[in-house]
Amino acid sequence: MNRASKQKVTTYLTALIGTILLLIGIVLSISVGAADIKAQTVLHSFIQWDESKEQVIIRTLRLPRAVIGVLVGASLAVAGALMQAITKNALASPQVFGVNAGASLFVVLSLVLFPGLSSASLVYAAFLGAALGGVIVYSFASGGGMTPVKLALAGMAVHFFLSSLTQGVVLFSDQGKDALYWMVGAINGKSWTHVELILPWSLGGLILAAALSRSISILVLGESLAQGLGQKVTQIRILAGLLVIVLAGSSVAVAGPVGFVGLIVPHIVKKLVGGDYRRIIPFSALFGALLVVYADILSRFIAYPFESPVGIVTALIGAPFFLYLAKQGRGIKQ
Numbered sequence: 001m002n003r004a005s006k007q008k009v010t011t012y013l014t015a016l017i018g019t020i021l022l023l024i025g026i027v028l029s030i031s032v033g034a035a036d037i038k039a040q041t042v043l044h045s046f047i048q049w050d051e052s053k054e055q056v057i058i059r060t061l062r063l064p065r066a067v068i069g070v071l072v073g074a075s076l077a078v079a080g081a082l083m084q085a086i087t088k089n090a091l092a093s094p095q096v097f098g099v100n101a102g103a104s105l106f107v108v109l110s111l112v113l114f115p116g117l118s119s120a121s122l123v124y125a126a127f128l129g130a131a132l133g134g135v136i137v138y139s140f141a142s143g144g145g146m147t148p149v150k151l152a153l154a155g156m157a158v159h160f161f162l163s164s165l166t167q168g169v170v171l172f173s174d175q176g177k178d179a180l181y182w183m184v185g186a187i188n189g190k191s192w193t194h195v196e197l198i199l200p201w202s203l204g205g206l207i208l209a210a211a212l213s214r215s216i217s218i219l220v221l222g223e224s225l226a227q228g229l230g231q232k233v234t235q236i237r238i239l240a241g242l243l244v245i246v247l248a249g250s251s252v253a254v255a256g257p258v259g260f261v262g263l264i265v266p267h268i269v270k271k272l273v274g275g276d277y278r279r280i281i282p283f284s285a286l287f288g289a290l291l292v293v294y295a296d297i298l299s300r301f302i303a304y305p306f307e308s309p310v311g312i313v314t315a316l317i318g319a320p321f322f323l324y325l326a327k328q329g330r331g332i333k334q
Contacts, residue, residue, distance in 0.1 A: 011279060014272050018286045022070070025293040029069065030062040032297055034305040037062070060191065068190045069296050069310070070289040071202040072255045073265075075247040077288020078209050080262020081269070081280050082240045082247075085216045089151050091325055093262035094130075094248035095318070097155035100259065101162035102133025103252035104183060108166050112173045119197050119253075126253035130245045133162060185258035185311020187296055194254050201250035205243050209281050212239060217277040258311045260318020261288055267325070291317075 030042045037054045045058045076094060083092040083099075094100045106129025110117050117125075140154040166183065215236050218226045223233050251258065265288045266280060273279040295313040302308040 007274060011273050014283065015286070018283070018290060022286065022290050022293065025290060025297065026066045026070070028297055029066040029293055030058055033062065033300055061189075064192045064195050065187055065190050065296070066293065067195050068187045068198065068255060069293045071195070071198050072187060072251045072258060073261055073288040073290070073292030074206060074285035075198075075202045075251045075288070076258060076261040077265035077269075077284040077291070078206055078262075078281055079244045079247040079251075081266040081277070081284040082209060082216070082244050083262065084266055085220050085277060086237050086240045087151055088220065090267070091152045091263070091322065092155075093260065094244065095257065095259040095261075096152065096159065096263060096322070098133035098137045098158035098162060099130045099244060099248045100133075100252055100257040101159045101166070102129040102131070102136075103127070103249045104257045105129050105162045105166045105169075106132070107253055108169050108183070112169055119193065123197060123201065123250055123253040126249035127245055130249040130252070133158060134241065134245065183256055184309035185256040185314065186307075186309035187255045187258075187292070188307045188310075190254070198250050198254045201246055205247040205250070206285055208239075209243050209247070212236065212243070213277040213281040216240065216281075217275075220275070220277070256309070256311065258292065258314055260314050260322065261291055263325075264314075264318055264321050265291055267321075 027039055027042050031037045031039050035054075035057060037058065041054050042058060045055050049055060049059070079099075080093040083094065083097060084090060087097075103126040106125040107122050110122055110125040114121075137151070137155045137158045140158065141151040170183065215226075215231055218229055218231050219233060219236055226233050226236075248262070265284050269280050269283045269287055273283050291314070292310060295317070296310040299308045299310045299313045302312065
């Protein structure tokens with residue numbers, strides 16, 4: 001069996017195993033909680049609905065929570081993969097580069113200044129904040145010539161600055177205190193309204209990212225080569241940046257700044273399926289969903305039977321991973 005055939009087999013097996021694990025994770029996510037529900041009851045609920053207590057819990061609480069976990073995980077992971085490609089920085093992610101922090105700041109400000117603002121409007125506020133965070137980081141990093149190290153340092157500095165502003169708003173505003181739990185990154189308590197809110201942005205962004213994956217694969221080989229092959233480099237970067245804002249911003253608007261998903265997942269995916277973004281994008285979506293769904297399950301046992309934000313688990317995993325990448329020098333070269 002030649003190398004190409006082995007790669008295909010590995011890709012198919014990875015897709016199959018990942019899909020099975022995700023389906024198992026969704027069933028577990030619906031089953032596990034303060035009120036445990038048998039897996040058989042969960043599976044039966046997909047075939048036939050009734051008015052039992054268990055199925056009411058599944059229909060109104062557990063299932064939308066699992067769907068939110070899938071969409072948020074997929075969106076953040078793909079946003080991270082796109083950021084790592086267009087910046088050529090292995091440390092790039094919405095969390096590290098201030099995108100999540102900017103979106104969080106604008107969402108919290110909107111909640112404080114405009115308490116009656118609709119949930120749909122919060123998404124647009126998140127988009128503006130995400131764009132602001134990204135632009136500030138890019139502006140600071142590009143002065144005197146951009147390097148991966150400068151980009152990472154500027155990103156972390158802006159992230160902490162915007163996060164501090166958000167915390168200040170929360171501390172000095174009664175309305176802002178309602179967002180304190182959300183700021184850690186949480187998907188519990190979500191309903192079908194939140195699913196409807198994120199679904200068009202998430203699916204649209206993921207589909208466009210998949211359509212852009214071939215151009216991204218060429219771009220990472222080098223700008224000169226990409227231009228020689230007829231690629232419009234500037235337009236590709238702008239479109240990829242807009243997709244990052246849409247995917248990360250909509251996720252933050254619904255679930256808060258769930259951290260490090262966009263940093264961890266693309267690296268795992270590259271190890272499994274190689275460096276072609278035609279595979280990296282869809283597999284990042286799959287494994288991002290996997291990470292958030294299983295992290296959400298683990299978060300329920302931190303202070304059982306009380307709920308804990310999923311962002312605590314992703315931070316516990318992601319922070320050491322970030323330090324490992326920095327120590328290995330992976331942020332210097334993509």
